[in-house]
Amino acid sequence: MTTKQPDWEAIERAYRAGLLSLRGIADKYDTNEGTIRSRAKKHGWLRDLTAQVRTATHGKLSRDTSRTGVTQREDAEIVEEAATEAASVVLAHRADLAQWRGIANKLSAALKEIEVTEDNIGDYSRSLNAGVDAQLKVIKGERQAYNLDTETGDKTVSDLASLMDDLTKEA
Numbered sequence: 001m002t003t004k005q006p007d008w009e010a011i012e013r014a015y016r017a018g019l020l021s022l023r024g025i026a027d028k029y030d031t032n033e034g035t036i037r038s039r040a041k042k043h044g045w046l047r048d049l050t051a052q053v054r055t056a057t058h059g060k061l062s063r064d065t066s067r068t069g070v071t072q073r074e075d076a077e078i079v080e081e082a083a084t085e086a087a088s089v090v091l092a093h094r095a096d097l098a099q100w101r102g103i104a105n106k107l108s109a110a111l112k113e114i115e116v117t118e119d120n121i122g123d124y125s126r127s128l129n130a131g132v133d134a135q136l137k138v139i140k141g142e143r144q145a146y147n148l149d150t151e152t153g154d155k156t157v158s159d160l161a162s163l164m165d166d167l168t169k170e171a
Contacts, residue, residue: 006029007029008039011025011031011036012029013078014043015045016046017049017079017082018047018053018082019053019082019086021050049079049082052078053082053083056079057083057148061091062086073162086148089143090148096139
C-alpha cells in the first residue's frame with residue numbers, strides 16, 4: 001500500500017497566502033499540521049501575503065481592475081488564487097443574506113397580519129433572534145476561516161447584531 005504524498009507546493013501557497021489556519025490547511029490537504037509547521041520552518045516559509053490577498057479580494061469585490069505591481073510572478077499567482085477563493089466566500093455571503101432578507105420580508109408581512117400579544121411576543125422574539133444569530137455565526141465563522149475580518153467587517157457584523165437585538169426588543 002502506497003501512501004499518497006501531500007501536494008507541498010499547494011500547501012506552501014496556502015500557507016504563504018495566510019487565508020487558512022494551519023489546521024485548515026492540514027484538513028484541506030489531508031496532512032498533519034505539525035508536519036506543515038516543521039516544513040515551513042525548515043524551508044523558511046513566511047505567511048507574508050495576507051495583506052496582498054486582502055487588497056486583491058477587496059479589488060475583486062469592488063471590480064477594481066488596477067494591479068498593485070507585485071514583483072514576483074509566483075507571489076502574484078498565490079495572491080490571485082487566494083483572492084479568488086476569498087471573493088467567492090464573500091459573494092456567497094451576499095447570496096445568503098439576500099435569502100435571509102426574503103425570509104425576513106415574509107416574516108414582516110406575516111407579522112402585519114398577526115395581533116401581537118403578551119402571550120406570543122416572547123416566542124416570536126426568540127425565533128427571530130435564533131435565526132439571525134445562526135446566520136451571523138455562520139458568516140463570522142467563514143470570514144474568520146478565510147482571514148477576511150477587518151475593522152470595517154467586524155464593525156458591520158457587530159452593528160447588524162446590535163440592530164437585530166434592538167429590533168427584537170422593540171417588537
